[in-house]
Amino acid sequence: MTKNNTLDVIKKHNLRLTKSLGQNFLNDDNVVRKIVDAADLDKDTLVLEIGPGIGSMTRELAGRAAGVVAIEIDKHLIPALNDNLSEFSNIDIINNDVMKANIDDIISEYKNKYNSKSVRVVANLPYYITTPIIMRFLEEVKGIDGMVFMVQKEVAQRMVSGPGTKDYGALSVAVQFYCKPAIIFDVPPHCFIPQPEVHSTIIRLDILKEPSVRVDDKDLYFKLVRASFGQRRKTLVNGLANAGFLRKDKEQLRQIIESMGLKDNIRGEVLSVQQFGELSNLLGR
Numbered sequence: 541m542t543k544n545n546t547l548d549v550i551k552k553h554n555l556r557l558t559k560s561l562g563q564n565f566l567n568d569d570n571v572v573r574k575i576v577d578a579a580d581l582d583k584d585t586l587v588l589e590i591g592p593g594i595g596s597m598t599r600e601l602a603g604r605a606a607g608v609v610a611i612e613i614d615k616h617l618i619p620a621l622n623d624n625l626s627e628f629s630n631i632d633i634i635n636n637d638v639m640k641a642n643i644d645d646i647i648s649e650y651k652n653k654y655n656s657k658s659v660r661v662v663a664n665l666p667y668y669i670t671t672p673i674i675m676r677f678l679e680e681v682k683g684i685d686g687m688v689f690m691v692q693k694e695v696a697q698r699m700v701s702g703p704g705t706k707d708y709g710a711l712s713v714a715v716q717f718y719c720k721p722a723i724i725f726d727v728p729p730h731c732f733i734p735q736p737e738v739h740s741t742i743i744r745l746d747i748l749k750e751p752s753v754r755v756d757d758k759d760l761y762f763k764l765v766r767a768s769f770g771q772r773r774k775t776l777v778n779g780l781a782n783a784g785f786l787r788k789d790k791e792q793l794r795q796i797i798e799s800m801g802l803k804d805n806i807r808g809e810v811l812s813v814q815q816f817g818e819l820s821n822l823l824g825r
C-alpha cells in the first residue's frame with residue numbers, strides 16, 4: 541500500500557499547476573486503490589499510464605504490476621515525478637504528448653524490458669482530450685488488453701449508452717464496437733487538488749479480441765455512424781441521402797433500410813451497433 545500527499549509534493553517542488561493541461565491531481569488514497577483494483581493487475585502486466593502528474597497513481601500501479609511506463613506532457617512535472625517515485629525501480633517516465641508518441645514502439649520496448657505478458661492502459665485523463673485519446677488507442681494501437689480511464693461523468697455515460705437514449709452517439713458505437721465498457725464508480729470533485737468543476741467516473745474498457753460486429757469495410761461503417769448521428773433530427777434516409785459519400789438515391793436507401801425489417805422513417809440514433817454493421821455491409825455491396 542502506498543501513501544500520497546499531494547499538497548506536500550506540490551509545495552515541496554513549488555509546482556504551478558496548468559489548468560489547460562487538465563492538472564487536477566488525485567488526493568485520495570482510497571480512490572487511487574480502487575482505480576488500480578479495477579485495472580486487475582498482476583506481476584506479468586505492463587501498465588502504460590497516461591498523464592501521471594506527480595505520480596499519485598503511478599506508485600500504486602508500480603507496486604502491483606511488472607512495470608509502469610508513464611507518458612507525461614509537462615516537463616515541469618518531471619523532477620517532482622522522479623523524486624516522488626525514487627523508491628521504485630520499475631517505473632519509466634517519458635516526457636511527451638501521448639498524441640504524438642509512438643505507442644506501438646513504447647509498448648514493445650517496455651513489454652520486453654519487463655518481460656510482461658499483457659498490457660493495460662490506466663489514465664486519469666485531461667478532459668479536453670479524452671475522446672481523441674480513447675479513439676486513438678482503440679483504432680491505432682495494437683496489443684492492449686484493457687484500459688481503465690477516469691473521464692468526465694457524462695462521457696462515461698455516453699460510452700455505455702444504448703440505442704434510442706439521449707446519451708447514445710458516435711462515441712457509444714465506437715467504444716462498443718471495440719470493447720465491453722463498464723462503469724466502475726464515480727469520483728467527486730473533493731478527491732482532487734485543485735477541485736475540478738465536473739464529476740468524474742472510472743470506466744473500464746475490456747478490449748474484445750474481435751470487434752463486436754463483422755463489417756466488410758470499417759471506414760464505411762464509421763462514416764455511416766457519424767453521418768447518422770450528425771443529423772439527429774433527420775430520418776436515416778434523409779441523413780444518408782445528404783451525406784454525400786454513398787452513391788445511393790433516396791429510393792435505393794429506403795429499399796435497403798426496409799430489407800433490414802426497419803421502417804423507412806426510422807432515425808439513425810435508434811440503430812444498434814449490430815444494425816449499423818448490417819446496414820454498412822448492405823450499402824457497401
Ligand code: SAM
Nearest residue numbers: 561564565566591592593596612613637638664
Ligand atoms: N494521474 C495524475 C493523478 O491522477 O493525480 C494526474 C492526472 S491530471 C487529471 C492529467 C495529467 O495529464 C496531467 O499531469 C497533465 O499534465 C497530463 N497531460 C495532459 N495532456 C497530456 C498529453 N497530451 N499527453 C500526456 N500527458 C498529458
